[in-house]
Amino acid sequence: xDAMMMDAMSKDMMMPGMDTMTMDMTVMQACxxxxxxxxxxxxxxxxxxxxxxxxxxxxxxxxxxxMRAMMxxxxxxxxxxxxxxxxxxxxxxxxxxxxMEHAAHSExxxxxxxxCQACxxxxMAVKHMMAA
Amino acid sequence: xDAMMMDAMSKDMMMPGMDTMTMDMTVMQACxxxxxxxxxxxxxxxxxxxxxxxxxxxxxxxxxxxMRAMMxxxxxxxxxxxxxxxxxxxxxxxxxxxxMEHAAHSExxxxxxxxCQACxxxxMAVKHMMAA
Amino acid sequence: xDAMMMDAMSKDMMMPGMDTMTMDMTVMQACxxxxxxxxxxxxxxxxxxxxxxxxxxxxxxxxxxxMRAMMxxxxxxxxxxxxxxxxxxxxxxxxxxxxMEHAAHSExxxxxxxxCQACxxxxMAVKHMMAA
Amino acid sequence: xDAMMMDAMSKDMMMPGMDTMTMDMTVMQACxxxxxxxxxxxxxxxxxxxxxxxxxxxxxxxxxxxMRAMMxxxxxxxxxxxxxxxxxxxxxxxxxxxxMEHAAHSExxxxxxxxCQACxxxxMAVKHMMAA
Numbered sequence: 001x002d003a004m005m006m007d008a009m010s011k012d013m014m015m016p017g018m019d020t021m022t023m024d025m026t027v028m029q030a031c032x033x034x035x036x037x038x039x040x041x042x043x044x045x046x047x048x049x050x051x052x053x054x055x056x057x058x059x060x061x062x063x064x065x066x067m068r069a070m071m072x073x074x075x076x077x078x079x080x081x082x083x084x085x086x087x088x089x090x091x092x093x094x095x096x097x098x099x100m101e102h103a104a105h106s107e108x109x110x111x112x113x114x115x116c117q118a119c120x121x122x123x124m125a126v127k128h129m130m131a132a
Numbered sequence: 133x134d135a136m137m138m139d140a141m142s143k144d145m146m147m148p149g150m151d152t153m154t155m156d157m158t159v160m161q162a163c164x165x166x167x168x169x170x171x172x173x174x175x176x177x178x179x180x181x182x183x184x185x186x187x188x189x190x191x192x193x194x195x196x197x198x199m200r201a202m203m204x205x206x207x208x209x210x211x212x213x214x215x216x217x218x219x220x221x222x223x224x225x226x227x228x229x230x231x232m233e234h235a236a237h238s239e240x241x242x243x244x245x246x247x248c249q250a251c252x253x254x255x256m257a258v259k260h261m262m263a264a
Numbered sequence: 265x266d267a268m269m270m271d272a273m274s275k276d277m278m279m280p281g282m283d284t285m286t287m288d289m290t291v292m293q294a295c296x297x298x299x300x301x302x303x304x305x306x307x308x309x310x311x312x313x314x315x316x317x318x319x320x321x322x323x324x325x326x327x328x329x330x331m332r333a334m335m336x337x338x339x340x341x342x343x344x345x346x347x348x349x350x351x352x353x354x355x356x357x358x359x360x361x362x363x364m365e366h367a368a369h370s371e372x373x374x375x376x377x378x379x380c381q382a383c384x385x386x387x388m389a390v391k392h393m394m395a396a
Numbered sequence: 397x398d399a400m401m402m403d404a405m406s407k408d409m410m411m412p413g414m415d416t417m418t419m420d421m422t423v424m425q426a427c428x429x430x431x432x433x434x435x436x437x438x439x440x441x442x443x444x445x446x447x448x449x450x451x452x453x454x455x456x457x458x459x460x461x462x463m464r465a466m467m468x469x470x471x472x473x474x475x476x477x478x479x480x481x482x483x484x485x486x487x488x489x490x491x492x493x494x495x496m497e498h499a500a501h502s503e504x505x506x507x508x509x510x511x512c513q514a515c516x517x518x519x520m521a522v523k524h525m526m527a528a
Binding site for chain 2: 272300307308311335
Binding site: 315316317318319320321322323325326328329332333336337338339340341343344346347348350351353354355357358359362 | 447448449450451452453454455457458460461464465468469470471472473475476478479480482483485486487489490491494
């Protein structure tokens with residue numbers, strides 16, 4: 001996400017029940033970017049018509065939903081946010097496991113698995129920040 | 133979802149790590165339909181430009197993602213499925229709470245809250261079935 | 265879409281630049297339902313990992329976007345609506361053509377092609393209504 | 397989109413009925429990135445609960461659908477691609493017109509309008525390339 005947009009957005013962004021002081025926008029932005037990159041990698045990977053396809057499609061949709069939710073924090077609660085992050089992490093894990101089976105002979109699967117790992121890491125960083 | 137499509141689909145549907153015998157397709161179909169109805173109610177509700185809007189948009193996206201995932205069970209694991217169901221339940225709860233505040237003076241909010249409740253119930257029914 | 269929701273929604277629904285008198289909500293509702301059914305059929309069909317997969321995924325996304333736009337008419341213009349309907353029709357045609365190649369040996373592809381045809385017909389009915 | 401992913405993807409990417417030689421991947425990549433940026437700007441803008449909201453939501457969905465379709469060219473035809481590009485351009489125009497009315501007093505609307513303009517330009521560049 002564009003830095004100027006992020007700055008304009010963060011002025012309005014408030015999640016009910018969450019102290020905005022604990023929300024580091026750099027960590028949030030990194031997670032949105034990782035979700036976007038993972039959605040794109042999964043979308044490309046799913047066109048290969050390999051066995052990882054359904055997991056990639058599920059992961060692409062979950063990552064897009066996660067990214068958008070982080071841009072609409074006024075409509076989130078800490079409980080919903082934590083549950084969505086857990087779902088995104090679980091879906092990325094599933095997709096990564098599937099893609100790793102083809103990573104040796106598919107460059108796309110290898111990159112998809114890497115995007116899933118990066119997305120999981122970024123989601124976990126948001127979770128840790130929120131739990132602090 | 134159309135019964136004939138559901139029947140054709142269930143022949144192929146297999147979730148790794150889950151005994152298909154424990155999956156009752158009637159419970160699954162009811163949940164997909166509830167997700168679809170909730171996505172539609174939330175989409176309409178979000179156009180009212182009331183304070184529930186962002187929660188409705190988040191809920192619409194999560195319900196669509198949940199519905200699609202139930203149609204792509206080959207790309208799910210029990211762990212990912214459980215996490216997604218929890219996320220969908222938490223998002224429906226958040227949206228319902230927001231919409232209930234306007235239910236007295238907005239018929240659309242009232243119906244959106246009812247669709248959220250029905251979607252939560254249907255997701256919980258799938259969870260109970262999977263845990264059995 | 266639920267009839268009560270449709271009724272509540274139609275009270276608010278106004279597309280700038282379009283006389284609401286010319287909009288028959290029965291035709292609109294039939295199109296939303298056809299888009300929803302087509303999204304679902306395409307989502308299931310895409311999990312078969314056959315050559316129609318990418319077309320099915322494109323069609324599922326376009327049909328969902330079309331359905332949602334018809335529920336958010338305040339944010340449409342007649343020109344945008346016509347262009348979106350044309351895109352949805354073109355995408356359904358592409359998907360149907362792909363699926364028809366497998367219709368003889370895949371019941372799911374056959375049903376997906378039928379859902380695409382029904383969605384095209386419903387979109388054309390909305391176009392004719394708007395042009396009247 | 398990541399350059400390495402784009403490179404891996406372009407090896408597989410083939411649209412039936414279109415000479416791949418006429419497809420400049422740099423132009424395609426710029427369009428995908430503009431669609432992604434526009435989806436994000438529209439998603440943020442729609443949370444402001446201003447009158448542009450429904451147009452922003454429509455535009456966000458159309459841009460995401462457009463971006464994904466460009467990543468799944470195996471499931472496109474030149475006719476469907478042209479129709480989708482026209483729909484994306486029309487939707488961006490509608491959203492930009494709405495947001496420009498608030499651009500003087502909303503920094504988010506101003507940036508959303510700019511993202512819509514950039515997305516329209518990028519879609520037109522793809523159209524011109526395909527028509528060449």
